[in-house]
Amino acid sequence: MTDAASPAPRPGTVVPDHRGRTGLDLTGRELNGNPDVRVVDVELVASAWHVLRRTTLDYRGPDGQWTRQQRETYDRGNGATVLLYDLARRTVLLTRQFRYPVYVNGHPDGMLIETAAGLLDDDDAITAIRREASEETGVRIGEIEHVYDVFMSPGSVTERIHFFAAPYDAGTRTGAGGGLEEEGEHIDVLELDFDESLAMIRDGRIQDAKTIMLLHWAAIDGPFAR
Template identity: 45%
Template sequence: MTEHENFRPISAEVLSSDWGTLTKYRYELRRRNGAWQQQTREAYDRGNGATCLLHNPDSGCILLTRQFRLPVFLNGGHTSLVETPAGLLDGENAEVRMRAELIEETGYHIDALTHLFDIYMSPGSVTEYLAFFTGTYRAHDRKTEGGGSYAEGEDIEVLEVPLTDAAKMIENGYIRDAKTIILIQHLMIAELQRTKGEC
């Protein structure tokens, strides 16, 4: 039996279609005991995205951004959020789109990115998954000031932070963005494994 054999759609009603699409679904789901149960859920679809953590192995620093995020302000009163550069794919290849987003947000042109994994960030209500990347940068890779797209209302500050400081920023709650924490901790594990290998 496939997963699709456990799901029977009934109806789909679009509640809002602006920047993304909010749809109310009615369906039947087969429970593990074999019984069918009717459920109603809402799902928000705004497409898939990508995010990237750039690391300078010479200085031990990483590149982060800081900008206003309305949902974060509404649920906590924070006027800015520190995070890794990210953006929607808009139908493009994830790596190509990520390189363009890095230029737009940070001003750094990076040729080679490493794809790590794809993760659903809020699977209870949002269809989006993020493609996670890492890459390395040097000072000469900076081609513009970055700052984001004015037309899209972005006013992005670029931060160059030592990896050790970024770890402390997670502990003290200064960094509280999930994708950013995942990428920082992934890099910390990789650095720990690398240094252990050198002993």
């Protein structure tokens, strides 16, 4: 007979969740790089497609006193993004797709203009962004430049995004792009004049952080500056 006072283990801990994962409540328990932080407990709050954890930790402040705190972190894995540019024609290749989180937070229609991007899954960053660029824009990336790696929302989201830039031309556009239908992706491919893309930042037509960062990099330190 099951003890009513002992609830069944949450899927993703000692029993697999729907994706076959276990041990999701162990992440962070091994951290020891900061002597002013001691991880006390990690609770798995949810493990749908991505993972939500509530961590209890002790933090030693500048006065030497320890305080107990809790932090919730959303773990969706790391990602990569790439700015595709044609220097000769002064164009960039961007995407547009529906993003419900921005729609529910005030974007007029949720159709966000972005650089090609995606999660790494089990690949390294360069392999992942070559895959995503091909799926989303139809471009086969050859030469590629690493720009920087950025934590995009460090207050609650663990994701680190690897930023890249790569040239494209008619010869590297080997497909139509548009994303994967089996993953529910419906992506428009936009080829824009580079100066127009900067104007779109100023007037609010481009509001995606990674896209703004890469376009400004291209103008200040990247291919269009050089």
